[in-house]
Amino acid sequence: MRCAVIVFPGSNCDYDLYKAANYIEGIQAEYVWYTSKSLDGFDAILVPGGFSYGDALRAGALAARAPILKALQRAADSGTRVLGICNGFQILTECGLLPGALHRNSGLRFICRTVNLEVSNTATPFTSGYVGRTSTHVRLEIAHGEGNYTCDSDTLHKLEDNGQIVFRYSGDNPNGSVANIAGITNEAGNVLGMMPHPERAMADWMGSSDGRILFESMRD
């Protein structure tokens, strides 16, 4: 599987995502610069975390208007798997590939810590591997200042009815997101945006290896 890791100016989890994807047997990840006009030939597209454009205006707002976005939209529309993590999630909501928005954390402070997540839908191309795990609980790290997912009630109902809510915070909700949402897909299910960082949970020495399953699911 050929994966693109998009690099925007100010992306800083691009390297981590590149390492994580290449760590999985059967995935070859490559960097793609934000000015590129094509994403043809890639089986999956990874939009990394960080502070694209220094979060100028709003987190993700400028990256959502970067030259590569047209190609990203085309790829998503044609069914290519797209994974946006942290700032990547913010970019996907800003460009309209995912509904809703990510507000400032309810505590108004940046939070970096490990959280417990419930995998609410294992029938997606990103989470199929979590089937059969005890109570489908996973531990991943979050590191964000604007992870408070918000949407109107109609959208929330749609998300719930379509099984688009993939990850929810279990136990305490670190950022005040609606319905404890940590990650959602688009209606078609091929675009996932999530605040927690699976690329930071690839081996026990990192504190958790629960993120591997997500990349393996994507490959399979």
Add this chain to the structure above:
Amino acid sequence: MHTDEPTPDQIHCKKVYKQMGLNDDEYSLVVELLGRRPNLTETGIFGVMWSEHCSYKNSKLLLSRFPVDGPKVLQGPGEGAGVVDIGDGYAVVFKVESHNHPSAIEPYQGAATGVGGILRDIFSMGARPVAVLNSLRFGPLSDSEADKKIISRTRYLFGNVVAGIAGYGNCIGVPTVGGEVCFDECYTGNPLVNVMGVGILRHDQLQHGRAEGIGNSVIYVGLATGRDGIHGATFASEELNEESDAKRTAVQVGDPFMGKLLIEACLEVYESGAIYSVQDMGAAGLTCSSTEMADKGGVGMELNLNLVPQRAENMSAYEIMLSESQERMLFVTNPGREEEVFAIFKKWNVPAVAVGHVIEEQVLRLKHHGEKVAELPLNTVCGASPVYQRESKMPQEVVERQQQTAITWSVPENLQIVFQQLIQTPELASKSWVYQQYDCMVRTSTSVRPGSDAGVVRVEGTDKALAMSIDGNSRYVFLDPKTGGKIAVAEAARNVVCSGARPLAITDGLNFGNPEKPEIFWQLEQAVSGMAETCNFLKLPVTGGNVSLYNETEGEAIYPTPVVGVVGLIENNDHTTTQFFQNSGDVLLLLGDTKNELGGSSYQQMQLGKITGMPPKLDLDKEQTLQQTLLEIIHSGIVISAHDLSQGGLAVALLTSCTENYGILVNWEIDLRPDIALFSESQSRILLSISPDNTELVEVVMQKKGVPCARIGKVVSSGTSGSNCGGSTGCFDISLNGTPVIQAELNPLRELWKNAIGREMEISV
């Protein structure tokens, strides 16, 4: 020249030079060296280059006592940061820097630019920054007797310094892996913000800051120059007073986004081989980088200031040269390679422009609007600053304080309540409120996060890792600067040893008051001599550091506060050790002697509201044996956890080694008053947990090496998944000689400790 600028004669007659940090004698020396009166720009250049921050004029003689060489040192003090070999063709680059004065005035930007500044020092050496740490000091967060306005101000400073470090470090994408925060009244008006940067490079990537090659282009890179931070270095070398707030313009504003682009672009430029040398524009901006680069290379430099990118209109030569605008670097290119350099910077959208060239004559020559506005021989600006041997005098009050060794209170009836109070003091409480605001994992190389004795970052492409820590207990230094200085170095080294690393070298951050006062200079002299003695003994070179003097408010100095940053090498990732208990039934071993040593302890401070007596003693022989022996047994793979005993003594070390799932049952046979046993801060002690099968082996090794080793109890499990003490809340039980002194439920106790700072910040004043 701007027409409204004072002329050289006016500078002389009206003593304008004083505003630039030069005193009468220093100005006279400048005139003598130049053979004429300097103009405003030139006077400003001397003002910053001869400030303590740039010239170390007050501390130079003392700093020469530090060992700076060692078999693995590739670069000692003098360049952006020290460089030490770690094998496999790699080296580690690290240094500490202070941003105290800016943070006292504008805490968010002061702290943010502290992070930016030290990171530029790291990548100006050619290294990829891999970690930052910080050491912070503030006044008390609450005090029923203090003025409410002061407490609000302290919380504002604390909250915004942390937010500033987070805002810059998180955005630039370098993990914050460790640090320390202390609170004491002496820092109320003058908080301390010391930041340590760590980077990794391949030997062939090492850069330097020597300008060479007559005619080579000098390239200005990064953000445009504005009027921010003019005379920052001079400002940093004065006492704070009522007028300091009016100096807000001296505080620079950081741009971590540009910082991130600069890192990536610079690393790419180095790889191209198109540049000859590089230096960051930190303190004293363009002045310091241009003069130092030329001076180190034995050449001169001519700059056309009209070519310097400017973001304010009508900037004078003086302002351009003295600005400390952030995110700027200066390069000297190899002949004919300019276009390659420009292309890489263009790709990253980083402004880069040729502003001058290297000349043979060893002068700094500045042109502005077609006129020559400064011409200074480099040996006057760089080499000729006065060096002061200040008067040193031990104050009588120190002698008196040291004699107050008697413990004036009786044993508290309920030690559990005392313990609960102690672990909720901000200095001993968990710092998770602070470090959860820092991204500690970006770059996914962090294997030990904040909260253990040292942060650990893996070295990619090898089986190795770097353990790093920054530490300093100013109370010990206040009571006895020499012993305090010794402890600062020993404890920093002990921290990384507990993580399984061999300490490689240290970087020192010396934060003191006004050295022109003999009592303050005595503190500095004594502390440095204690630190130097320990460095020599433990063979720890000092590869760089920072001196911040004049940390005083309205004439009151802070406690003398040397902080020591240390980096250690973990030869194999398997050796990585944390302080946390991991298995029920593991045996608790206490290494080292516990003595009646409460001087300067957290417990004494809580009981008396002040500190007296002598700090704990430090025996360098014992310290070295302890560290070497511990490292040997960690390498043999039998140490489950290791934790240095420091503030709050054994009781606090036990609590901070517990986790949600593992508590303790302790019964310790010890011939000391119970409160002293629990809270003494005797040095050279380590708490280990070892599996029962290996305990005897450890005891035999320790006996052979003469390291005292006592079995004091065991680890017990708690939590819902099976408990052998205290049920799901766990237990934290300490008995002394068979008598229970603390019998607590573990997790409620941990909650008190964990959330104390958050609660403190939310209580209304």
